[in-house]
Amino acid sequence: QVQLVESGGGLVQPGGSLRLSCAASGRTFSDYGMGWFRQAPGKEREFVAAISRSGVRTGYADSAKGRLTISRDNTKNTLYLQMNSLKPEDTAVYYCAATPRVYGSIPGEYDYWGQGTQVTVSS
Numbered sequence: 001q002v003q004l005v006e007s008g009g010g011l012v013q014p015g016g017s018l019r020l021s022c023a024a025s026g027r028t029f030s031d032y033g034m035g036w037f038r039q040a041p042g043k044e045r046e047f048v049a050a051i052s053r054s055g056v057r058t059g060y061a062d063s064a065k066g067r068l069t070i071s072r073d074n075t076k077n078t079l080y081l082q083m084n085s086l087k088p089e090d091t092a093v094y095y096c097a098a099t100p101r102v103y104g105s106i107p108g109e110y111d112y113w114g115q116g117t118q119v120t121v122s123s
Contacts, residue, residue, distance in 0.1 A: 001026045001027065001112070002024055002025070002026040002027050002029075002032065002098045002111075002112040003024065003025045003026050003112075004022055004023070004024055004096050004097070004098060004112055004113065004114035005022065005023045005114055005115070006020060006021065006022050006094065006095065006096050006114045006115065006116060006117040007020070007021050007022075007023070007117060008020040008021050008117060009094060009117030009118045009119045010118075010119070010120070011120045011122065012086055012119070012120070012121055013121070013122070013123050014086060014087060014088060014121055014122075014123055015085060015086065016086050016121070017082070017083060017084045017085075017086065018083045018086065018119060019080060019081070019082050019083070020036070020080065020081040020083065020094055020096075020117060020119075021078055021079070021080055022034070022036075022078065022079040022080070022081075022096030022114055023077065023078050024077045024078065024079065024098065025077065029072075029074055029077040030053050030054070030074040031053060031100070032053060032098040032099060032100060032112075033050060033051065033052055033053055033098070033099045033100075033101050033102050033103030033104065034050065034051050034070075034072060034079045034096060034097070034098055034099070034103065035047065035048075035049065035050035035051070035096070035097045035098075035099065035103060035104065035105070035110060036048040036049045036050070036068075036070060036079075036081045036094060036095070036096055036097075037094070037095045037096075037097060037107060038090075038092035038093065038094045038095070038119075039092055039093050039095070039116075040091060040092040040093075043092075045095070045107050046061065047061050047105040047106070047107075048060070048061055048063075048064050048068065048070075048081070048094070049061065049064050049068055049069075049070035049081065050070065050103035050104060050105060051070045051071065051072055051079070051103060052102050052103050053102065054074075055071065055072050055074070057102065057103065058070055059103065059105060061105075063089075067083065067084050067085045067086075068081060068082065068083050068084070069081070069082040069084075070082075079096050081094070081096075083119070086119075086121045087121060088121045088122060089121075090119060090121050091119060091120050091121050091122070092118075092119060093116040093117065093118050093119075094116060094117050094118075094119055095113055095114055095115075095116045096113075096114045097110035097111075097112060097113045097114070098110060098111060098112040099111060
């Protein structure tokens with residue numbers, strides 16, 4: 001089992017920044033590809049970004065490119081999502097997830113999920 005706990009969400013004005021963290025425990029963190037997903041009210045859960053086990057490979061949704069950056073620190077068992085130039089449409093609950101694959105963009109590819117952290121972008 002892998003336990004994941006997100007933090008860092010909150011209320012931010014348009015154009016602002018937030019840094020989300022996801023602390024992992026249980027099995028060896030570096031054995032898992034990691035991803036961030038988000039879900040807005042009334043919408044499907046959607047892919048945001050993913051990173052390979054070593055952190056060398058990353059992938060982003062088109063909506064995230066140039067504004068959001070995924071990273072990981074395997075010595076701290078922690079995943080990050082740096083979010084800049086935030087827009088109201090970024091408002092959602094953000095989830096981190098772990099997969100035994102290199103990484104993926106489909107929720108079904110992930111075996112473990114955190115409880116989510118709310119991000120609200122509003123003036």
